[in-house]
Amino acid sequence: xxxxxxxxxxxxxxxxxxxxxxxxxxxxxxxxxxxxxxxxxxxxxxxxxxxxxxxxxxxxxxxxxxxxxxxxxxxxxxxxxxxxxxxxxxxxxxxxxxxxxxxxxxxxxxxxxxxxxxxxxxxxxxxxxxxxxxxxxxxxxxxxxxxxxxxxxxxxxxxxxxxxxxxxxxxxxxxxxxxxxxxxxxxxxxxxxxxxxxxxxxxxxxxxxxxxxxxxxxxxxxxxxxxxxxxxxxxxxxxxxxxxxxxxxxxxxxxxxxxxxxxxxxxxxxxxxxxxxxxxxxxxxxxxxxxxxxxxxxxxxxxxxxxxxxxxxxxxxxxxxxxxxxxxxxxxxxxxxxxxxxxxxxxxxxxxxxxxxxxxxxxxxxxxxxxxxxxxxxxxxxxxxxxxxxxxxxxxxxxxxxxxxxxxxxxxxxxxxxxxxxxxxxxxxxxxxxxxxxxxxxxxxxxxxxxxxxxxxxxxxxxxxxxxxxxxxxxxxxxxxxxxxxxxxxxxxxxxxxxxxxxxxxxxxxxxxxxxxxxxxxxxxxxxxxxxxxxxxxxxxxxxxxxxxxxxxxxxxxxxxxxxxxxxxxxxxxxxxxxxxxxxxxxxxxxxxxxxxxxxxxxxxxxxxxxxxxxxxxxxxxxxxxxxxxxxxxxxxxxxxxxxxxxxxxxxxxxxxxxxxxxxxxxxxxxxxxxxxxxxxxxxxxxxxxxxxxxxxxxxxxxxxxxxxxxxxxxxxxxxxxxxxxxxxxxxxxxxxxxxxxxxxxxxxxxxxxxxxxxxxxxxxxxxxxxxxxxxxxxxxxxxxxxxxxxxxxxxxxxxxxxxxxxxxxxxxxxxxxxxxxxxxxxxxxxxxxxxxxxxxxxxxxxxxxxxxxxxxxxxxxxxxxxxxxxxxxxxxxxxxxxxxxxxxxxxxxxxxxxxxxxxxxxxxxxxxxxxxxxxxxxxxxxxxxxxxxxxxxxxxxxxxxxxxx
Numbered sequence: 001x002x003x004x005x006x007x008x009x010x011x012x013x014x015x016x017x018x019x020x021x022x023x024x025x026x027x028x029x030x031x032x033x034x035x036x037x038x039x040x041x042x043x044x045x046x047x048x049x050x051x052x053x054x055x056x057x058x059x060x061x062x063x064x065x066x067x068x069x070x071x072x073x074x075x076x077x078x079x080x081x082x083x084x085x086x087x088x089x090x091x092x093x094x095x096x097x098x099x100x101x102x103x104x105x106x107x108x109x110x111x112x113x114x115x116x117x118x119x120x121x122x123x124x125x126x127x128x129x130x131x132x133x134x135x136x137x138x139x140x141x142x143x144x145x146x147x148x149x150x151x152x153x154x155x156x157x158x159x160x161x162x163x164x165x166x167x168x169x170x171x172x173x174x175x176x177x178x179x180x181x182x183x184x185x186x187x188x189x190x191x192x193x194x195x196x197x198x199x200x201x202x203x204x205x206x207x208x209x210x211x212x213x214x215x216x217x218x219x220x221x222x223x224x225x226x227x228x229x230x231x232x233x234x235x236x237x238x239x240x241x242x243x244x245x246x247x248x249x250x251x252x253x254x255x256x257x258x259x260x261x262x263x264x265x266x267x268x269x270x271x272x273x274x275x276x277x278x279x280x281x282x283x284x285x286x287x288x289x290x291x292x293x294x295x296x297x298x299x300x301x302x303x304x305x306x307x308x309x310x311x312x313x314x315x316x317x318x319x320x321x322x323x324x325x326x327x328x329x330x331x332x333x334x335x336x337x338x339x340x341x342x343x344x345x346x347x348x349x350x351x352x353x354x355x356x357x358x359x360x361x362x363x364x365x366x367x368x369x370x371x372x373x374x375x376x377x378x379x380x381x382x383x384x385x386x387x388x389x390x391x392x393x394x395x396x397x398x399x400x401x402x403x404x405x406x407x408x409x410x411x412x413x414x415x416x417x418x419x420x421x422x423x424x425x426x427x428x429x430x431x432x433x434x435x436x437x438x439x440x441x442x443x444x445x446x447x448x449x450x451x452x453x454x455x456x457x458x459x460x461x462x463x464x465x466x467x468x469x470x471x472x473x474x475x476x477x478x479x480x481x482x483x484x485x486x487x488x489x490x491x492x493x494x495x496x497x498x499x500x501x502x503x504x505x506x507x508x509x510x511x512x513x514x515x516x517x518x519x520x521x522x523x524x525x526x527x528x529x530x531x532x533x534x535x536x537x538x539x540x541x542x543x544x545x546x547x548x549x550x551x552x553x554x555x556x557x558x559x560x561x562x563x564x565x566x567x568x569x570x571x572x573x574x575x576x577x578x579x580x581x582x583x584x585x586x587x588x589x590x591x592x593x594x595x596x597x598x599x600x601x602x603x604x605x606x607x608x609x610x611x612x613x614x615x616x617x618x619x620x621x622x623x624x625x626x627x628x629x630x631x632x633x634x635x636x637x638x639x640x641x642x643x644x645x646x647x648x649x650x651x652x653x654x655x656x657x658x659x660x661x662x663x664x665x666x667x668x669x670x671x672x673x674x675x676x677x678x679x680x681x682x683x684x685x686x687x688x689x690x691x692x693x694x695x696x697x698x699x700x701x702x703x704x705x706x707x708x709x710x711x712x713x714x715x716x717x718x719x720x721x722x723x724x725x726x727x728x729x730x731x732x733x734x735x736x737x738x739x740x741x742x743x744x745x746x747x748x749x750x751x752x753x754x755x756x757x758x759x760x761x762x763x764x765x766x767x768x769x770x771x772x773x774x775x776x777x778x779x780x781x782x783x784x785x786x787x788x789x790x791x792x793x794x795x796x797x798x799x800x801x802x803x804x805x806x807x808x809x810x811x812x813x814x815x816x817x818x819x820x821x822x823x824x825x826x827x828x829x830x831x832x833x834x835x836x837x838x839x840x841x842x843x844x845x846x847x848x849x850x851x852x853x854x855x856x857x858x859x860x861x862x863x864x865x866x867x868x869x870x871x872x873x874x875x876x877x878x879x880x881x882x883x884x885x886x887x888x889x890x891x892x893x894x895x896x897x898x899x900x901x902x903x904x905x906x907x908x909x910x911x912x913x914x915x916x917x918x919x920x921x922x923x924x925x926x927x928x929x930x931x932x933x934x935x936x937x938x939x940x941x942x943x944x945x946x947x948x949x950x
Contacts, residue, residue, distance in 0.1 A: 005255070005265055010285065011044040011296035012269070018289030019061045021278040026067060030278075031286050032294050033063035039074060041086065044285070044296045052091050055082055062105040062116075070129075075102030075116055079128070079650050095132055097124060105146045109155050114171075117145035123160055125172070138170055140177050146189050152281070153193070159202060159216075163187030167204050169216060181214050183221050191234045194258070196283060196319045201258075205232030213261070227254055231269050234277040240284055240580075241300045242319070242352045247274030253288060255299070259352065260370075269295050281904070282581060283397060305353040306578045308566040309362030309378065315346070316582045317353035317367070322346040322381060327576055327584060329567070330778070335587045336557060346381040350374060359398040366401070368392045373403060385416045393433030395450045396474065404431045410439060414452065422448060422455040435491065435590070436468030445479065447511070449496075458496060459511035463487075471531035478522070478529065478536055486522035488536075488548075491515065520551050528565040534602075535594045537575055539565050545577065545587060549594065550601025554626060557587050593619050597626055617641060624649075647671055651678055656687060669695045675701060689713075698729040704737050722746060740764045744771065753778050765806040769794045 017035035024031070028045040037058055041051035058077040066073060071092065072084045079099060083092040098118035106115040112129035123138035123145055143164035151157045151169075157178070161167045165184045168177040173512035186207035194201035200217040211225040211232055225246065234247035237258065244256040251272055255265040272291030279286050284300045305317040312328035325341035332339065343721070354369035358378060365378045373392045375385040400414045402422075410422040410431055424439055424446060432438030436447040437459055445465045449456040469478045476495065480486040495514040499506060506512060522536075524546065529538030536548040543559040556575070563577035563585065573590040592614040599608040615623060624640035627633070628649065637649040637658070643666045649657035656679060663671040676691035685704065692700040698721045705713040718733035727750045734742045740763045746757035748771075757771040772792045779787035793800040 005299065006301055007255075007267065008298045009269075009295065010298055011042060011047055012293070012295040013042065013047075013049075014271075015040065017291050018275060018294050019059055020063050021287040021289045021294055022064050023280045023283070023287055024065050024067065025276050025280055029065075030294065030296055031065055031072065032289065033060040033074065035059040037076065039072065041072075042294075042296075050088065051089065053084070056080070057372055061101065061103055064105050064107050065738050066107055068891075072106070072116060073105060075105050077101045079118070079805070081105075081114075081116060081132075083128075093128075093132060097126070098122065101144075103145060106148045106150055108150060109152075111155075115148050115150075115158060117148045117160060119144040121145060121162070123148055123170070131233065136173070136175065138175060138177075140168060141166070143187065146187070147191050149191055149192050149193060152195060153200070158166065159191050159193070161188035161191045161204055163189075163207075165206070167191060167202070167214070179216075179219055181216070181219060181221075183212055183214075184208050184210065189231065190235045194237045195239045196237075201237075203235045203237065205235040205246060205248075207231040209248070210233055211244070211256075211367070213244075220366045225254075225256055225261060227263060228252065230273075233273065233275050234289075236277045236279055236286070238284075238286070238299060239279050239281045243299065245277060245286060245299075247277055247288065249273040251290075257370075260363050265420065267297070271295070292513070301354070302518045302562060302580050303564050304578055304580050304582055305356040305367075306564070306566060306582065307356045307358045307365060308576060309358040310567075310569075311362060312569050312572070312576075313362070313378070314341070314576075314584065315356055315358070315365050315378070315381075315564065315580070316579075317349065317356050318582060320348045320350075320352055322349055322353070322356075322367075324381075325584070327574075327586070328572060332574065332586050332588075336559075336585050339586060341584060355364070357394065359394050359401075360396055361398040363398060366392050366394075375401075387525070391431050393431050393437070395433060395437075396435050396472075397450070400450050402431060402433065404428060404435055411436070412437070412450070412455070413829065419452060420454055432468035434468065435474035436470075437464075438468045440465055447515070452518055456500070457506065457508065457511045459513075459515040460509060461516070467529070469526075469529050469531060469536070471534075476519070476534070477516075478531075480522075480526040480529075482525070485524065486526055487518060488520040488522060489516040490519045492517060522548055522553070524548075524553060527562075530565055530567055532568045532570075532591070532594055537565060537568055537589075539563055539577065545575065547589070547594070552601065552626075554597070556589055588619075590616055590619055592616075593623060596623060600627070600630060600632070612639070617650060621645060647674075651675070653677070654682070656682070656684065660687065660691070663691070663694070669697075673697055673700075680704075696724070698724070698726050701731055702729055705733075711737055718742070718746075728754075748774065765803060765810055768792065785914050 015034060016030065018032055019035055020033040022031040023029070025111070028043055030042045030044050032040045032042065034040070037056045037060055038052060039047055039052050039060060042048070042049050051399050055074050056076050056078050060074050060076045062075040064073050070085055070087055071077065072086045073228045074082045075097070079096050079102060080094055081097040081102065084090065085092055087731050092885045097116050098120050102116055102118050104117050107148045112127055113135070114122060114126045114128065116126065117123045121139065121141050121143065124134055125136045125619060127133050127135045141160065141162035141164050141733070143162050145160055145162045148158060148160045151159065156172045157169060159167060159169050165182065165187060167181040167188055169179055170177050172389065184204065184206040188204050188206045190205045192203045198357065200215055201222070202214045202216045203211060204214065205211045209226065209228050209230065212221050213223040213225070214220070215222050225244070228246065228248035228250055230249035232246060232248050234243050237243070238245060242258040243264065244258050245253060246256065247253045251268060251274065253267040253274060254263060256262065257264055268567035269290070271293050274288060276289035277286060284298050284302060286297050286299055288295045288297065304498070306314060308314045308327070312326055314325045314327055316323050316325070323343040324346050325343050327339060327341065330341055349367050351367060351370040351372050351374060352725060353367045356365060358365050363378055364375050364384060366373055366375045368389060368391065371388060371390060373387055373389040374383055376382060376383055387403065390404055390406070391404040392401060394401050400412070402410055402412045404410050407427045407429065408423060410428055412419050412422065414796055422437070422439065426439065426441035428439050428441065430440040431441070439446045439448065443462060444460055445463050445468070446460045447458045449458055463479060464481055465479050466482050467480045471477070475491055477491060478486055479489065492514055496512055499512045499514070525541045527540055529536055534549065538548070539545055543562060545556040545559060545563070546553050547556060555864055561670055563579050566576040566578050566584070568589070572593045573588055574586040575589050576584060576586050580583050592611055596608050596611040596615060599611060620639050620640045624636040624642070624645060627636035627639060633649055633653055637646060637653060637655070640646050640649065643662050647659055647662040647666065650656070650662060651674065656675065659675050660830060663675055672691045672695035676688045676695060676697065679688035679691055685708065689704055692704060698717065701717050705717060714733045714737055718730040721733065722730035727746060731743055731746055734746065744764065744767060747753070747759060749936060753771070753775045757768065757775045760767040760771040769792045776787040776790050791799050793803045797803065896935050923939045
């Protein structure tokens with residue numbers, strides 16, 4: 001029977017005639033060389049053209065990626081080989097390589113060698129490490145040399161084909177071929193080596209419309225593939241599957257089985273003649289080049305043929321070879337690292353394994369592929385049973401299984417004997433095993449019971465499903481779809497048993513309606529999965545390992561490439577995954593964690609508390625995050641052992657004492673700052689003060705200390721901030737306390753001498769001469785003219801008017817100790833200053849003497865102030881009386897105007913309305929005068945306040 005092939009189109013783009021395609025080994029890039037002389041690079045994942053450049057105006061017949069040098073190498077009809085950096089598109093090198101058209105290029109896998117073949121009938125090897133020196137010329141063909149390719153199993157040998165109808169195999173270092181293969185009746189256009197297994201095979205395609213398979217060890221032709229109606233232009237072995245792909249000028253690509261040589265499929269994309277094919281080892285992607293463009297296809301599944309039983313024994317198949325490994329015997333150093341497995345060779349399988357699956361009890365393993373299945377014993381891998389099948393599924397009972405031979409028959413076996421056949425009235429596209437047999441139709445999913453005699457329909461669901469996963473106890477089933485997400489159904493076995501035992505007939509189309517009940521929906525895509533109790537472990541298309549519990553999705557790990565779930569071992573507490581390269585990785589997920597989270601989601605907190613003691617310490621953080629997501633922040637705070645997480649939870653719960661202890665443990669200034677902000681909002685100023693000090697938040701400390709009037713703290717802050725280089729904070733702290741001398745010292749020590757001089761001019765006139773002199777000295781070397789232009793009160797008193805008064809006021813302020821009081825004494829100080837100077841508390845004699853020396857009599861000053869105050873009060877009262885009189889007269893005038901308007905004609909009304917009123921103008925002037933007088937009163941009050949304060 002044919003292979004179950006999955007062929008999908010990845011990229012399809014129209015262009016000029018494509019002469020060569022190549023795939024990048026690590027990037028999703030397809031290189032396309034065109035007959036027009038242009039080279040394009042496509043990203044086949046995003047389906048976008050990312051690079052394009054014109055090489056020449058003649059056909060480019062060959063182009064290759066060189067990943068280790070970041071190069072693209074081209075060969076064209078102008079006999080030139082050109083080298084480009086594909087990152088910058090800069091031309092690295094160019095040289096004339098042949099005397100005629102260059103047909104093909106081949107890059108050595110690990111040496112700095114490039115092979116080129118040409119219509120000049122020669123093959124040349126170039127060494128790019130030695131300035132592209134021609135190391136060797138291989139001559140022997142009698143016509144155009146069309147293709148050249150290295151042997152992947154022996155990189156020191158290569159093969160070439162020519163229009164002289166021959167294929168020659170060469171050895172590096174030898175100028176003569178090792179041997180020649182003859183058999184084609186016309187010119188040979190293309191050749192390809194077999195990639196996998198032990199077969200020493202070489203394929204060739206020619207103008208005689210034949211594809212020949214050669215054994216290059218026995219030098220015999222082992223098979224001839226015929227079917228194309230035109231010349232064969234391209235041939236390749238699939239790098240992973242047992243397939244041969246051939247392209248022809250008839251426009252078709254044919255897919256052949258490399259073991260049976262049967263035609264498996266024929267592809268046609270209606271783009272005229274096929275000219276080239278490209279692939280990379282380890283990938284299922286094949287690039288095709290046509291007259292009208294290029295196509296990228298994926299042939300085969302990415303999911304590897306791997307299976308793990310409940311004891312940790314893994315079976316894996318690479319081509320036809322099967323190996324066994326035991327994951328429980330391998331030490332796991334870190335999550336996500338590839339396990340160093342000791343592989344045991346189990347022999348070769350008779351069919352190509354496309355799927356490999358253990359039975360539920362682990363005693364058997366079935367291999368399915370090539371349209372057949374073989375059941376092996378898992379221990380020794382001996383054949384137990386075989387037959388024809390496109391698909392094979394196990395029941396939860398290892399003695400039962402089912403096979404799908406075609407789209408109309410599903411056979412059920414027990415004890416390796418056929419019991420009956422299910423023939424659904426729809427097209428059976430897939431089958432699923434587990435507690436019930438699942439058969440997928442075009443838009444439906446039907447479940448049948450595993451019976452011994454006849455098929456019994458349990459339920460038909462209208463859904464376009466993708467995969468079906470049953471729990472171990474058969475109570476839950478997850479049905480995944482590609483577009484609608486996933487659905488978790490509960491299987492009601494009791495209702496099914498009652499319906500089957502009842503007298504009422506079962507609906508032959510719908511089955512038993514009460515069989516399933518929808519429980520939850522999973523808004524994600526499931527690629528591979530398995531149930532662990534009530535939790536569902538799975539991988540999705542976004543390369544994540546997740547598990548689903550009670551309606552919540554929890555991410556275990558982000559995967560760096562596609563992985564497929566092998567299973568979960570409760571004994572080790574690890575979940576195991578494999579990729580297409582048969583690499584196995586593991587991630588820790590203790591069973592106690594899954595059980596605890598299940599209990600929480602089901603609301604059984606008592607059981608959850610009991611299970612908490614079983615959870616390892618390194619998994620507590622995972623549980624804490626889960627609890628936080630569910631709204632149990634108090635429990636999460638108790639469970640978590642991550643200081644960062646505990647700090648966030650403590651802040652969220654306003655447990656500031658706990659947050660303080662955690663912040664001490666972390667030692668992060670940022671954490672102390674966050675805690676200080678919360679403490680300030682809660683008016684916990686002592687805690688805020690401590691947090692700001694720990695956070696070295698000088699601006700916050702300045703705000704707090706200045707608001708609370710803590711002068712000692714302000715002094716300490718000024719000192720610490722200055723030492724830490726925060727001179728602005730230090731200056732403000734000193735300035736707010738009136739420490740002018742310290743402010744000047746700080747400005748001078750920080751090199752701000754100009755600011756110090758200006759500051760002294762305003763706040764300490766006695767220091768102006770000193771500061772100005774320092775300013776001059778600082779400018780003398782670089783700016784002598786500016787230094788000379790600076791004047792001091794000592795040298796030029798005429799430039800500083802009223803400077804002597806400034807000195808007297810400075811002495812007066814110093815004598816009154818104006819800045820020596822904390823902010824909390826502000827009210828008492830203001831009350832004290834409202835008294836006469838002689839009655840103020842603590843008024844020094846020196847202050848009185850200083851004022852009397854200025855010929856200012858204190859008593860006379862007070863009398864003058866009293867006189868001014870009385871005159872202001874009298875004037876204010878007069879203005880107020882005048883304003884009241886104006887308002888009364890205006891009211892009277894308004895009443896008279898209204899009476900006149902009612903009595904006079906309309907014209908008089910208009911004249912009266914438009915006329916001027918001298919009295920009103922007088923009153924307006926009085927209003928303005930009133931306003932000015934009131935402003936004057938305010939000014940006099942301010943002057944009085946200043947005099948009283950002095």
